[in-house]
Amino acid sequence: MIEEKGILFVLSGPSGVGKGTVRRELFEQDNELKYSISMTTRDRREGETEGVDYFYKSREEFEQLIEDKQLLEYAQFVNNYYGTPRKYVEETLAAGHDVFLEIEVQGALQVKENFPEGVFIFLFPPSLEELKTRIVSRGTESQDLVLKRLREARNEIEMMDAYDYVVVNDRVESAVEKIQSIIQSEHCKRDRIAKQYKKLLEDEM
Amino acid sequence: MIEEKGILFVLSGPSGVGKGTVRRELFEQDNELKYSISMTTRDRREGETEGVDYFYKSREEFEQLIEDKQLLEYAQFVNNYYGTPRKYVEETLAAGHDVFLEIEVQGALQVKENFPEGVFIFLFPPSLEELKTRIVSRGTESQDLVLKRLREARNEIEMMDAYDYVVVNDRVESAVEKIQSIIQSEHCKRDRIAKQYKKLLEDEM
Numbered sequence: 001m002i003e004e005k006g007i008l009f010v011l012s013g014p015s016g017v018g019k020g021t022v023r024r025e026l027f028e029q030d031n032e033l034k035y036s037i038s039m040t041t042r043d044r045r046e047g048e049t050e051g052v053d054y055f056y057k058s059r060e061e062f063e064q065l066i067e068d069k070q071l072l073e074y075a076q077f078v079n080n081y082y083g084t085p086r087k088y089v090e091e092t093l094a095a096g097h098d099v100f101l102e103i104e105v106q107g108a109l110q111v112k113e114n115f116p117e118g119v120f121i122f123l124f125p126p127s128l129e130e131l132k133t134r135i136v137s138r139g140t141e142s143q144d145l146v147l148k149r150l151r152e153a154r155n156e157i158e159m160m161d162a163y164d165y166v167v168v169n170d171r172v173e174s175a176v177e178k179i180q181s182i183i184q185s186e187h188c189k190r191d192r193i194a195k196q197y198k199k200l201l202e203d204e205m
Numbered sequence: 206m207i208e209e210k211g212i213l214f215v216l217s218g219p220s221g222v223g224k225g226t227v228r229r230e231l232f233e234q235d236n237e238l239k240y241s242i243s244m245t246t247r248d249r250r251e252g253e254t255e256g257v258d259y260f261y262k263s264r265e266e267f268e269q270l271i272e273d274k275q276l277l278e279y280a281q282f283v284n285n286y287y288g289t290p291r292k293y294v295e296e297t298l299a300a301g302h303d304v305f306l307e308i309e310v311q312g313a314l315q316v317k318e319n320f321p322e323g324v325f326i327f328l329f330p331p332s333l334e335e336l337k338t339r340i341v342s343r344g345t346e347s348q349d350l351v352l353k354r355l356r357e358a359r360n361e362i363e364m365m366d367a368y369d370y371v372v373v374n375d376r377v378e379s380a381v382e383k384i385q386s387i388i389q390s391e392h393c394k395r396d397r398i399a400k401q402y403k404k405l406l407e408d409e410m
Contacts, residue, residue, distance in 0.1 A: 122395065157402050165393040181389035188370040188383055190327065197362050 004196070006034075006093035007186055008115060010101045011179070012108035013123030014156055018169045022123060023102040025176045030183075034092050036101035039071070042080040055085060073103070073110030084111065098183060105159050112162050119186050121179060122163040124156065126170040209401070211239075211298040212391055213320060215306045216384070217313035218328030219361060223374045227328060228307040230381045235388075239297050241306040244276070247285040260290060278308070278315035289316065303388060310364055317367050324391050326384060327368040329361065331375040 013019055027033060039055040041062050050056055057065070062081045065071055074083030084101060092099050101111065101118075112120055160166055165182050169175045186192070218224055232238060244260040246267050255261055262270070267286045270276055279288030289306060297304050306316065306323075317325055365371055370387050374380045391397075 121393075153402070157399060160395055160399050160402075163395045165390065166395045166398045167393050178389060178393055181386040182393060184383060184386035185370065185390040188326075188372050188387060190365055190368045190371045193371045194362060194365050197358065197365075 004096050006096055006098040007183075007192075008036075008089055008093060008099045008101065008111075008118035009033075009179075009183060009186075010103060010108050010111055010118050010120045011123060012103050012105050012120070012163075013169075014125060014159070015104060017123045017125045018172065018175075019102050019104075019123055021172055022169060022175050022179070023100070025172050026100070026179055029176065030180065032098065033100045033183075034097045036084055036099050037088055038082055039065070039074075039085045040080060040082045042082075055088070057081075069114070072114045073107040075107060086114070089115070109162055119165070119182065120163040121165045121167055121182060122160045123175065124160070124166050124168045126168055209301050211301055211303040212388075213241075213294055213298060213304045213306065213316075213323035214238075214384075214388060214391075215308060215313050215316055215323050215325045216328060217308050217310050217325070217368075218374075219330060219364070220309060222328045222330045223377065223380075224307050224309075224328055226377055227374060227380050227384070228305070230377050231305070231384055234381065235385065237303065238305045238388075239302045241289055241304050242293055243287055244270070244279075244290045245285060245287045247287075260293070262286075274319070277319045278312040280312060291319070294320070314367055324370070324387065325368040326370045326372055326387060327365050328380065329365070329371050329373045331373055 011019055011023060027035065037051065037053075037055060039057055039062065041057055041059050042054075044050065044054070044056050048054065059081070062074075062083070065085070066074060066081075066083075070086050071083040072086050072089060074081055076082075084103075084107075089099050089101075103111070108120060111118060167175050167178045167182075216224055216228060232240065242256065242258075242260060244262055244267065246262055246264050247259075249255065249259070249261050253259065264286070267279075267288070270290070271279060271286075271288075275291050276288040277291050277294060279286055281287075289308075289312075294304050294306075308316070313325060316323060372380050372383045372387075
């Protein structure tokens with residue numbers, strides 16, 4: 001039987017680019033995607049559910065999981081750990097569901113290191129698009145401001161290098177549509193599909 | 206200024222798979238795509254227009270173009286040459302339009318050789334999908350028929366290896382939707398976009 005394994009999609013980008021808005025709109029339109037559930041050492045709050053909002057762990061448990069390389073990424077904020085458990089992601093993919101992880105750039109780079117088979121999407125601020133227009137219609141902007149924007153753009157472009165796709169967040173609906181296209185087309189990638197069919201043939205002949 | 210170059214998309218697959226139907230439906234829905242116009246040595250027929258239906262060439266002109274490597278692929282049928290002129294494709298891409306070429310497998314492999322930066326989509330017959338179901342619900346099919354279908358499937362899978370994407374033509378609308386996703390997501394590929402932005406920065410800083 002052909003196993004249609006899920007794919008891990010990682011959405012990231014500079015802070016303020018609108019990752020959360022795009023992710024929420026995407027999840028409203030796509031009921032097949034599973035959101036990656038984080039693990040944390042912070043206390044469970046009123047109304048939160050284990051395995052839905054977070055997986056709750058003690059500090060000792062979390063540090064053991066770090067040591068066992070069971071986190072695709074983690075970070076510490078205000079004395080608590082937060083991270084992405086490998087086990088939940090792998091089990092969800094194995095069950096045939098795509099997993100979607102929205103995360104800042106530093107975390108995405110950790111995931112890339114620990115789970116390179118993921119598909120990494122960089123949400124790009126529309127400012128470079130604006131910049132494009134600005135540079136074209138030169139003279140209306142002071143040289144200093146153009147240079148400042150070019151420096152910012154250069155930093156963002158350096159960050160892009162680890163990613164598979166770049167989506168400009170000019171309009172939320174347009175960004176969501178592009179991400180949906182990426183999800184659908186990744187499932188059509190020959191190297192994914194051919195491997196499955198070949199495995200099928202080897203198993204059966 | 207950022208040059209948004211077009212992309213050459215090549216749709217191919219075994220004969221009888223429904224390439225023409227899928228291509229026609231795709232063109233009804235997408236007015237941005239330019240169809241690759243073939244070159245031929247056969248006579249122009251009533252109602253046909255140079256540069257719309259075909260580019261018409263003499264045998265000598267065509268053979269000179271072959272020698273000058275000006276054809277992405279060509280073949281002879283009934284004493285006439287047919288081929289895909291490189292110049293038309295490159296000029297259309299340079300003008301920012303995607304070019305779409307629907308062609309049989311042998312021609313697609315020639316294009317791949319001569320224009321590897323194209324995106325190659327293999328339209329897959331739904332039979333392997335059926336096969337999948339058949340193998341799963343074993344016992345309802347004679348062993349011989351299963352083996353025959355597996356051999357066919359194996360041949361088709363070997364052909365797939367030169368392609369970037371595989372789209373199963375189970376329903377025309379679904380195949381067209383997948384091809385549209387591939388077109389959109391290819392335009393979001395980081396290596397395409399980052400190169401353009403980097404060039405912009407190098408030119409301007």
